[in-house]
Amino acid sequence: MPELPEVEIIRRVLLPQIQGAVIQTVSVTRPEVVAHPDADKFCRQLTGQKIHNMTRRGKFLTVLLVSGDSLSLHLRMTGCLLLVPPDNPMKKHTHVMFQLDNGKELRFSDPRRFGRFWLLERDEADTYSGAGSLGVEPLESSLTAAYLKTSFYRRKRPVKECLLDQKSIAGIGNIYSDEILFSAQVHPSRTANSLTDDEWKRLAEEIPKVLNYFIEKSAVTPEEFLQGTGQDYRNTAFLRVYGREGEPCPMCGTTLRKTVIAGRSSVFCPHCQPMNALSK
Known part of the structure; x- marks a missing residue:
């Protein structure tokens, strides 16, 4: 999608x-x-x-x-x-x-x-x-650490599932939620109510940064867009974790793993995104 x-x-x-x-x-x-x-x-x-x-x-x-x-x-x-x-x-x-x-x-x-x-x-x-029921635009200033914490900190759902909630944040799907969580060093299975203030801050910083990065890397000319029939333009070479289970982590070399959260696959690094991070 x-x-x-x-x-x-x-x-x-x-x-x-x-x-x-x-x-x-x-x-x-x-x-x-x-x-x-x-x-x-x-x-x-x-x-x-x-x-x-x-x-x-x-x-x-x-x-x-x-x-x-x-x-x-x-x-x-x-x-x-x-x-x-x-x-x-x-x-x-x-x-x-x-x-x-x-x-x-x-x-x-x-x-x-x-x-x-x-x-x-x-x-x-x-x-x-x-x-009309969509949440905040992730590229706008209204997406802050305070907004994320207020929206999710009482939820016992995995943080990956929260990022996919279009009524809270508009536009993030399975691919970029993996990339965002990797960049923020947050395990996708962590429950939202276990995240620390520092982790909420990192997520608020990484969400627009990751999305803007992939907008930039996927930019094409009208001619290239037409040549790719309007679909073959996502620059998968720049994906660091999504779809790369079994490959070495680009940060530490640990083998990337896959899990399933709310029926969706999720790839993560068990070293860079530890499940047992301390709650605040």
């Missing part, structure tokens, strides 16, 4: 190419990917609209239209948003197409069909997508 860095890269690649463009036609081949309103109204209402901006909130992308309407998208597990020339071969499982007046087509494909669109009219409350 694309996480915050990947969604941010999509925004940065697409925005300069679609800003100011007018949507000439819209076609939907799988109506279920349009969660609100129905697919017919979705197509009618978007036709003729001019794109003003594109923003990101957690893992959500939102296209802001000059009219005040807004189009939100969550890619979920396998969604892909790609801007292509009209003669570009149609990608399999393409479900929504926007023909723009700049000669390009914005296409959404999704093999598993879990991704969803929501079109909201100007001043319409978003009671549909769930974006």
Whole structure:
């Protein structure tokens, strides 16, 4: 699933190419990917609209239209948003197409069909997508050690599970939670109520640092993005622990181990991230 860095890269690649463009036609081949309103109204209402901006909130992308309407998208597990020339071969499982007046087509494909669109009219409350219940943006100043401690310190759940809670922190998924916990030297299975003040501080420092690092390392040009069909751009060479169980720790050389937390795999270094850290 694309996480915050990947969604941010999509925004940065697409925005300069679609800003100011007018949507000439819209076609939907799988109506279920349009969660609100129905697919017919979705197509009618978007036709003729001019794109003003594109923003990101957690893992959500939102296209802001000059009219005040807004189009939100969550890619979920396998969604892909790609801007292509009209003669570009149609990608399999393409479900929504926007023909723009700049000669390009914005296409959404999704093999598993879990991704969803929501079109909201100007001043319409978003009671549909769930974006309104998201927690703080991890790249903003509101994410502090005090916020993390207040949100989690009474919980007996593993800290890894807490980082995945979108209602507390928006945008962190399985990959970058591993990288964050490794950088902060916190074992993923530690219960949140066992963390020390120093560990909360390290987490608050490492969360934006790690996410910004991977945004930087995954940056691509529009040409590279298109060549990778909008998906092959995560720079896995810079992942230090995720997916590397059995390899030596890049810090100390200890063999990295894998555990399962809340049904999700988690890789850690037993030396750099000791389970028996003292509570404060």
